[in-house]
Amino acid sequence: MRNFVFHNPTKIIFGVDTTEEVGKESKNYGKRILLVIGQGSVKKIGLYDRVVKLLKEEGLEIFELEGVKPNPRVDLVRKGINMVRENNIDLLLAVGGGSVIDTAKAIAAGLTYEGDVWDLFKYRKPIKPTIPIGVVLTLAATGSEMNGNAVISNLETQEKLAISSPYIYPKFSILDPKNTASVPLNHTLYGIVDILSHVFEQYFDRVDDAILQDRFAEAIMKTVIETTPKIIKNPEDLNARTTILWCGTNALNGIIGVGKEQDWATHAIEHAISAIYDIPHGLGLAIVFPHWMKYVSDVIPHKFANFARNVWGITGDDDFEVGLKSIERLIDFYESIGVPTKLSKVGINDEKLEEMAEKATQFGPIGNTKKLAKEDVYKILQMCL
């Protein structure tokens, strides 16, 4: 396996009713808090009131940036940076899912950069030390609660790009399964696709001797696949929510990815789709991943065979054949939980495939398992139709 550095300093506070800790925990970082929230769902479920009450009980002063959308926008990030500057904010507190956390991270990163924050994404300018971020998570999906990544969309340029830095790991993340239990079922399922997709990006690569990491990855996949039907049956099943929540965090906190080459082409392709069509990230991933798998499975047939045998329990001697079956099983699984796996099913036709392929490869060929040039991405998108 490859040499690596693993350094994940985020403090995870996990469990039912751990939301109660938010005031005391936030207080460790100062007095002036910028609450970053979405479009009102945290208000509907009562979480907003609870957090505000807990912060006030500790004597903290609250400022508010509301309106983060799925596929969060750089415009709001810019607004947030101004608010932090004008109000001398000590801590960014993201209460929501990945979009809200990523907005807070982008604000933090942009704050200590002298130019426009989009430069950090577009021109990969270096990110500097900045103010702390805290999280109260409401959706098991992106893993952003325990890593240094953020993905932001720019509607003007129709781009969706990522940054990564040790300075934007949350200082603490409160993972209270109760807060995830009120997420609508379709978004819960897109979150689950996101979790599985993170595992796929790290698992299906050309590093064969990261045995423990791959077994950890299989553990997450098996657990997610067996737990999802329980959530569909009863969306308020707190045990199942707890399990999925912890799977989501571990899918992208580094533990299954260290020492691996990893791929990440599918995420780049999906970002190109949702930058143009604004579909949920998880939905886009459910569409692209099985087709990417078909396109690359001949490069690492043994990996797909492991996926087939160790995750799905598919038997058979021929690695390539059982590997193909595993991809079909994944498609069946997504369809069975009501998540489509074709662009046509979400109203996207072949009109902008070229543009998407161009966008996905704007920094050069993508992925590692098979280096994908623009033409490869175009072919995969055609398979997705």
Place this chain on the structure above:
Amino acid sequence: MRNFVFHNPTKIIFGVDTTEEVGKESKNYGKRILLVIGQGSVKKIGLYDRVVKLLKEEGLEIFELEGVKPNPRVDLVRKGINMVRENNIDLLLAVGGGSVIDTAKAIAAGLTYEGDVWDLFKYRKPIKPTIPIGVVLTLAATGSEMNGNAVISNLETQEKLAISSPYIYPKFSILDPKNTASVPLNHTLYGIVDILSHVFEQYFDRVDDAILQDRFAEAIMKTVIETTPKIIKNPEDLNARTTILWCGTNALNGIIGVGKEQDWATHAIEHAISAIYDIPHGLGLAIVFPHWMKYVSDVIPHKFANFARNVWGITGDDDFEVGLKSIERLIDFYESIGVPTKLSKVGINDEKLEEMAEKATQFGPIGNTKKLAKEDVYKILQMCL
């Protein structure tokens, strides 16, 4: 599963030749370094010279505490505390295995306590913020390179006790598989038993719904069991050494233990044995664990059945029966790699069983899976004869 806090800020620098980083990494913490080492093996393998050279290249000033023994002694800890005070040390740099790391941790803990350091162990006095610790690991075993635990022996009182604190996590740990490849085979194997034993302590408890953690635990156990014969065949197999090394760290960095009740009775029993007879910790664990398992398996037969089916591939419908078979398989495995599983085989007779049982339960009944009073421990020790 139980609510938990997971916060593991240790920076892991992993891979072949990462030892080269020790100078640059140490420099981040100051100028004056107290090197903590064992009884000369790091000098024999050339690691000592290499580390000293790298530290000097960064202009660091080196002080030295040599002579840490397996089952490290509180006497040397006291000497180390004095050295740190007299020389204004900025960083404790442990170069060695768990004993050396634990000595450094105990020095750090004792440094900011006004009384004698043994009070922290014996009377569980609170541990305060202290100076940083760095690690260059030479043995895959204790997991001490990525946690806040330390175990120290007191020859005078014939006690072996543990402390645990967020303040004594190493700031960084360099895990270079090459440094583990020169460890003699018997000590490598005791280390492997230690790794498996850490997994057992966390896996065999009464929490049934920490599904991901238990699958992670099974991943470590399977990987260790299948990799050990490769090391016996070729002790210099760097791939196998790499795999075992990363398993050892993950076995006790929190990732498989969060949300679990855990047990830890077997460690307390082993500490009582090695406090009196000074046998290697891993050897003691190989002797006690199978017998502890037999004594408690009726409380959690389904857990032993999971162990049997998911780790050993044992088939069968009756949980209790397949569970018993898994214990026999573990004994066979230990015997097959040349590690004894009986006290009589290491020259210990029934003379001091009573004293050991007394020592192991000095703070009250031990373990959680089955609460073990002195009489229970005595019975388990008899089974170990």
